[in-house]
């Protein structure tokens with residue numbers, strides 16, 4: 001074998017060894033199951049494919065948890081994990097599920113609305129696969145996924161994504177973005193089918209209030225904000241006012257001509273009051289330094305601080321008092337609570353009597369305090385998600 005050929009064979013072998021290590025990590029994330037321990041208020045677990053059977057046995061199917069008080073009242077739907085690389089959304093949904101008490105009406109939770117997107121990272125980006133939340137009994141582990149449905153499950157992307165039914169042209173990769181796929185259609189792409197199934201869940205279960213949990217970069221104007229469908233405008237402005245007691249929130253009204261988003265289509269294609277909530281996530285801004293699990297937990301980044309000093313951010317940022325995971329999980333929880341609270345003031349005859357930990361609780365005790373030990377509870381309340 002000549003020197004040049006030998007060198008090529010050696011490079012090939014080195015490449016295969018490295019690819020083998022990477023493949024093992026990709027498979028680990030793809031098949032990792034999160035643990036959630038539902039509170040005593042839990043009544044039933046269904047699958048999203050109950051509302052659209054062709055989702056069965058696809059990565060678009062996902063668990064739907066019901067907490068029914070048995071007392072007449074309003075139904076609230078909490079959606080987490082629409083964009084899994086905004087993990088506070090799913091973790092807030094889990095904290096709510098593990099601690100929920102309910103005296104009237106129902107709460108339905110879909111903690112991983114785009115299951116597929118949670119099973120791989122963004123192609124070409126380097127960041128951790130998992131987030132470990134410390135608790136008194138050990139660590140609870142969650143996936144950090146992609147923003148969009150995995151290309152493994154929906155591929156290839158077109159040159160332009162034409163949104164159905166508006167016909168609006170959107171960025172090509174948004175064809176895999178659940179928050180651009182509403183209201184969806186029953187025989188569309190996998191992501192459109194997920195969107196349609198969530199719409200069908202809302203329509204069939206007569207969901208009164210839908211709250212979609214998100215996080216945004218600090219250089220994006222819509223941060224620490226409610227984005228409300230027109231019919232939920234007054235509700236959101238009042239909820240933002242009540243939230244001030246714990247933390248500042250802004251309200252924006254959904255643009256009528258921007259299609260596919262939850263705060264637009266959920267309200268237009270069903271009777272629900274649709275509100276999306278954004279926290280500030282110091283992890284997904286392009287200017288940050290090393291994107292590590294530590295950054296996801298403590299939010300400390302010197303480059304974001306420089307951006308803040310130059311007035312480039314849309315929310316306050318202080319590296320010594322940054323947006324920690326506790327801060328963001330708590331913000332989503334209080335945001336949801338105040339929407340339900342104001343809804344109940346406006347509809348005193350049909351309240352949704354839901355109680356769960358709020359911003360001040362999570363900031364005082366930490367997120368892990370509200371995650372139960374699976375070894376110490378009745379196994380019928382422990383689920384893999």
Ligand SMILES: [Zn+2]
Nearest residue numbers: 083086214215
């Ligand atoms: Zn998002």
